[in-house]
Structure formats: structure tokens, C-alpha cells
Amino acid sequence: MQIKAPNKSYTGESFGVMFQHGVGKTDDPWLISRFKEKGFIVEEEPDEVNTADLEKQIAKLEAENKALKKQVKESKKDTTDAAAKKEDGK
Structure with missing residues (x-):
């Protein structure tokens, strides 16, 4: 899943997920729920x-x-x- 940080320019690590320009990726259900709770946007990854x-x-x-x-x-x-x-x- 693609995780979008509230700060679109955020580059760094959050909950063990690396973000670059406000975008990170994880398939971990627990992490996904935590990111949602914290106001991150969770989306399906676009198809290649x-x-x-x-x-x-x-x-x-x-x-x-x-x-x-x-x-x-x-x-x-x-x-x-x-x-x-x-x-x-x-």
C-alpha cells in the first residue's frame, strides 16, 4: 500500500517505513492502521x-x-x- 504523509515534503522514517517526498510503502496491516490513525492517507499502489x-x-x-x-x-x-x-x- 502507498502511504502519503500529511507533510508532502517529508523525507525520513516513520514507524520503520521510509518516506521520500511524503510517500512511503508498506503492506503491514498493523502499520497501515497506525498510519490511518495518525492522519496519513493510505492508497492502493498504482499499477506499473x-x-x-x-x-x-x-x-x-x-x-x-x-x-x-x-x-x-x-x-x-x-x-x-x-x-x-x-x-x-x-
């Missing part, structure tokens, strides 16, 4: 981000975006061509 997976997702979305832009461009061209043919036929 897998940047390789995110980069793959970004590449896939960029490719999809490029394909969609191409479709829109072709659709506009087809619409313009159809309108021009209609004008020529009048």
Missing part, C-alpha cells in the same frame, strides 16, 4: 505501466487513424467528382 504495450497500442491507433483519414479524403473526392459530373450533365 507497461510502456511497450502502450507503444504498440499507440502505433495501432495511429495506423487506424491514417487509414480513416485516407477513407475520408477518398470519400470527399468521390463526392466532388459526382457533383462535377452532375453539373456537366445539366
Whole structure:
């Protein structure tokens, strides 16, 4: 669990847990309850981000975006061509 000290700049040891810039970590239930009693904020630790997976997702979305832009461009061209043919036929 992530423990946030009331003083966001606190760096040091409290109840045997090291804090850096107001943030410490422990999974000890007794310590967690003590920190809560003392006004510390206890949160689940954020999941680690897998940047390789995110980069793959970004590449896939960029490719999809490029394909969609191409479709829109072709659709506009087809619409313009159809309108021009209609004008020529009048």
C-alpha cells in the first residue's frame, strides 16, 4: 500500500517505513492502521505501466487513424467528382 504523509515534503522514517517526498510503502496491516490513525492517507499502489504495450497500442491507433483519414479524403473526392459530373450533365 502507498502511504502519503500529511507533510508532502517529508523525507525520513516513520514507524520503520521510509518516506521520500511524503510517500512511503508498506503492506503491514498493523502499520497501515497506525498510519490511518495518525492522519496519513493510505492508497492502493498504482499499477506499473507497461510502456511497450502502450507503444504498440499507440502505433495501432495511429495506423487506424491514417487509414480513416485516407477513407475520408477518398470519400470527399468521390463526392466532388459526382457533383462535377452532375453539373456537366445539366
